[in-house]
Amino acid sequence: MLNDSQLMSETKYVHSILLIDDDIELTDLISQFLTQNGYQVTVANDGNSAMSLLSLQQPDLIILDLMLPGIDGLTICKQIRPSFTGPIIMLTALVDDIDEVTGLEVGADDYLCKPIKPRVLLAHIRAQLRRQSNLASQQKTHLKVCDGQLSIDLPNRRVAYQSQPIELSSAEFDLLVILANMAGEVCSRESLHKQIFKLDYDPLDRSIDLRVSRLRKKLGDDPKHPKLLTTVRNKGYLIAT
Incomplete structure (x- = not known):
């Protein structure tokens, strides 16, 4: 029988996700959960690191925190949207309609408030990726x-x-x-x-x-x-x- 590490090494990831959030405990939890569900996850804990990663790779989907050290989430979304065509799910601890509207206006596809349950986030990820897949298969x-x-x-x-x-x-x-x-x-x-x-x-x-x-x-x-x-x-x- 294969052990856990062997199983992980043989996992065939269908989609890649870039998770951008400064809450290390949260990113560890979400990253582990999404990896277990078949996604390849890369993590950035600040805005500058995120922009560096995005200059090197194009993930299928981005999960983006609104409040970040360095470059904030809204600025990142606005800067990458002209070239990044994949879904962007924005996370925030703030409950403010203005923030939500602003996030959508600069190009976010979805908007979730913290605390967020991993299974709820997974459902939103699947919905966003399914949209693209359905369109491509027409x-x-x-x-x-x-x-x-x-x-x-x-x-x-x-x-x-x-x-x-x-x-x-x-x-x-x-x-x-x-x-x-x-x-x-x-x-x-x-x-x-x-x-x-x-x-x-x-x-x-x-x-x-x-x-x-x-x-x-x-x-x-x-x-x-x-x-x-x-x-x-x-x-x-x-x-x-």
Whole structure:
């Protein structure tokens, strides 16, 4: 029989995770738990170390604490988002709606408050990674909407509008694909929330609205008079065919 060390050495990790948090006891606990569940985990306990690691590797998912020594979590998220397209789950000990909104606005895909149970965190990790996997396995390789001006390359997760490349975060890309697959039809916030997060919809949750706002901005769509992505009052959102 194999001992524990031999079993660990033969584990085939499916996804890599970068865990960034200054609480060493917490990172040890989470790292051990996630490793036992088949993830390859790298840990950074301060912002500077995290940025150094990110310059050398691109994990599949990042768990990012808001309050960090050196470079704080919001700054890290904002700086890496243009080049990092994987999911970012932000952790914080602060219970403040403003912090949550700010985190989502700079590119976080999910937001959890401490103390966090490892199994709850694992569920959120699986939901975020499952989103990407489901999109990548779709039969269609390209989507074109908005009279063909907006092109979505599904396998490579690339977007172009009027032949110009558009840099999107993982969450923004996933939302755009869902809307594009239903071009010309209204998508309710509840439906979008359930497809993206695999969780029940909270009417007070602004996550979808924030992602739509960021999409409009990156596509150059006037939020007051949008042509590509319109809001249907009390119903949801609609992308042009």
